Amino acid sequence: MNLSPLRVLIVDDEAPARSRLRDLLGDIEAEQPTVLLGMAANGVEAMRLLESEAADVVLADIRMPAMDGVEFARRAARLSDPPDVVFVTAYDGYAVEAFELTAADYLLKPVRAERLAAALAKVRARRRSAAPAAEPAAGRRHLSVNERNRTLLLPVVDVLYLRAELKYVTARTAERDYLLDESLxxxxxxxxxxxxxxHRNCLVARAAVKGVERVGEDDGDAHWQILLAGCDERLPxxxxxxxxxxQALGL
Known part of the structure; x- marks a missing residue:
């Protein structure tokens, strides 16, 4: 089973505890792949990190200075893209309060690898059930294109990318460009x-991506480009x- 990595943030005021969780994530990588976004010593630091990058799951201690794990969970739940929170603590007296906050799980230290793997599996299940379903059958399969006093129906599956240009969006297919009167x-x-x-002005069809290439090393402007199937154009x-x-492409 090919699972996408979960984006994980570790929050604990004790450095050895943070290192222990990081090592456990490495131990269960084959079963539960993850990407470690960072480690924080308290809830204040963790909130700062979440303001710049979204996490799927936060492994959070409860007793911490500045902002404890319970208050952190309350604040994290108000984010536009809230993470699931798994409490990792040496104390079992907070279990009721944790689940009142709809915590994904509650692990007691010392954490065992198999127990952490089970908690991450639970997070995956929760996020799958909460995620919007793939585009419903009743959704649009065509985009409307107005050309020379006629309306064309452009199949969405034929579009390689969509790029915002001035007040229009260009839809590129293998054959030609179309102008859409819609917002990106x-x-x-x-x-x-x-x-x-x-890019801020470009969406690429996932099915059209055949690879990526790093360019610009020699002139000091190194960046990545998308290679497209059915088109020689490369997208920065x-x-x-x-x-x-x-992450989306599994690279």
Whole structure:
């Protein structure tokens, strides 16, 4: 089974405890693949990290200075893309409060590898059930294109990428370009399962990506480009979007 990595943040005020969880994640990598976004010593640091990068799951101690794990969980739940929280603590007296906060799991130290793997599996199940279903059968399969007093129906599956240019969006197929009178933001929201944002002005069809290439090393402007199936054009990936693109493509 090929599982996508979970983005994990570790929060504990004791450095050995953070290192222990990091090592355990490495031990169960084959069973539960993860990407470690970072480690924080308290809830304040953790919230700062989450403001710049979304996590799927946070492994959080409860008793911490500055902001404890319970208060952190309350604040994290208010984020636009809240992570699941797994409490990791030496104390069993917080279990009721933790589950009132809808914590994904509650692990007692010392944590065993198999118990951590089970907790991450539970997180995966929760996130699958909470995720929006793939585009429903009743959703659009065509985009409307107005050309020379006629309306063409462009199949979504034929589109290689969508790029915002001035007040229009260009839809590129293997044969030609089409102009759409729609916003890139709305298109991304509607077809988020089919298209991947690679730049602030460009979405690429996931099915059209045949690889990536790093260019510009010699002139000091190194960046990644998307290689497309059915088209010789290469699309630049912004530095801001590269981590999300890399993860989405399983690189």
């Amino acid at each position: 933001v709305n298109l991304e929201r509607e077809f988020c399962h089919s298209f991947l944002r690679i 990936v912004s530095r801001r979007q590269w981590p999300a693109v890399k």
